[in-house]
Amino acid sequence: MLSIKNLDVSVDKKQVLNNFDLDIDDGSIHVIMGPNGVGKSTLSRVIMGDNHYVINNGDIIFNDESIKDMTTDERSRKGIFLVMQYPMEIDGVSNQDFLRTAMSSHMGKKVGLYDFILKCENAIEELKMDKSLIHRSLNVGFSGGEKKKNEVLQLKLLKPSLIILDELDSGLDVDSVRIVAENIVSYKKENPNTSILIITHLPKLLEYLEPDYVHVIINGCICETGGYELAKLIEKNGYNQYFDKSNIIDRK
């Protein structure tokens, strides 16, 4: 589904990803772990087409097609969805209008109000969200947890085939982590070909979304790949072993 080849990315003239490679098959769940500031969010944003991040070399292939030069909304319509680490607040745009416009754009036709309300109310209930959030400005004044649930609400309505979760669990209490994780698990069950790229520090989320692969990223590229046991190992031992082994970054 997704193939990232020899990707070099810089932001603000600083090189963040170096010769980065990653292949994600249809229906598989990959996890990216790594200490702060190594380029995890950069990876998610560059896949989504944030133009602050400059690709100096390499390519991003999605379903056999290069998406490197596509706009974010084209990538979104192709079926890529990013749950952002820090969702944006947009004052003056109601959550409801935003969602309905996004759904209409994805479906290539205007979604009727009745149909929208039906789908939306259902999804809101499954996420145990407060119904009034739908009438407020997008994410404005939402708590951290409400913002993340609102991202998952968008996901449920837009039906992507590649989901990127950038620290979905940050800002969520344990019950909310369970609710959003269960919603993603049931989405995956209904759409088994959906692939998921999870960026996380906490193996808690992985108890729900069992990964096929866990990758450790240090200094802009993947330095180790394993299974779920690798995430458990990192929880226990941290990332120091990688710095000792690779000596890539001077941590003094």
Ligand SMILES: Nc1ncnc2c1ncn2[C@@H]1O[C@H](COP(=O)(O)OP(=O)(O)O)[C@@H](O)[C@H]1O
């Ligand atoms: N928009 C930006 N402007 C300037 N520097 C950025 C920007 N985005 C990321 N960076 C820098 O790139 C590096 C990697 O950041 P990021 O990908 O957010 O790390 P992670 O998500 O792994 O914690 C950091 O040094 C960060 O300060």
Ligand SMILES: [Mg+2]
């Ligand atoms: Mg990040």
